[in-house]
Amino acid sequence: MFGFHVHEKAILIPLSLLQLIQTRNITLSKLAFLMSLNAGISLFPLLPEPTETLIKYLLCCVFHVVYYAVLVELWKHKNNKFSFKWFEAVMILGLIAVALFYSIGHPLIFKNRLPFVPLMLHSVASASINVYVLGHLFKQLFVETF
Numbered sequence: 001m002f003g004f005h006v007h008e009k010a011i012l013i014p015l016s017l018l019q020l021i022q023t024r025n026i027t028l029s030k031l032a033f034l035m036s037l038n039a040g041i042s043l044f045p046l047l048p049e050p051t052e053t054l055i056k057y058l059l060c061c062v063f064h065v066v067y068y069a070v071l072v073e074l075w076k077h078k079n080n081k082f083s084f085k086w087f088e089a090v091m092i093l094g095l096i097a098v099a100l101f102y103s104i105g106h107p108l109i110f111k112n113r114l115p116f117v118p119l120m121l122h123s124v125a126s127a128s129i130n131v132y133v134l135g136h137l138f139k140q141l142f143v144e145t146f
Helices: 008-021 026-042 050-077 086-110 117-143
Strands: none
Touching (some): 008 117, 026 050
16 A cells, blocks of 8 residues: 555556445545545656656646536535545645655755655555545445444
8 A cells, every 4th residue: 555656557446436436425526536636646656757747737737626626516516515624635735745746846855866755755645545535435334324
């Protein structure tokens, strides 16, 4: 789990299954959004060239802004407010900060030294979001259904 940056494609199966059931309740929608953002940003180290940086950030940002807008509209029609808890927002901001550190901060601060640091940060950030999502899914499966 903590070596998530090596196996980015492994997240696609649980993410695709979560996408199929995300409209059942608002919690599943939040978890699917978190998992999608996590998967998208976790792919950034596979595109390390500076010429690819703007494209990968732009695509991920546009996709997730549209995705968020669709979820807000969907849950507004169902009389629910789609918003994140403060610690979910902190996780999202932390993931974005790690991605920015990988592309901008690390090359400026460390130059060519310690190339493993951004990958370690990606792994820890991704693993923490995965544990959070998995915990909520187990809670919904075992606690709220019985």
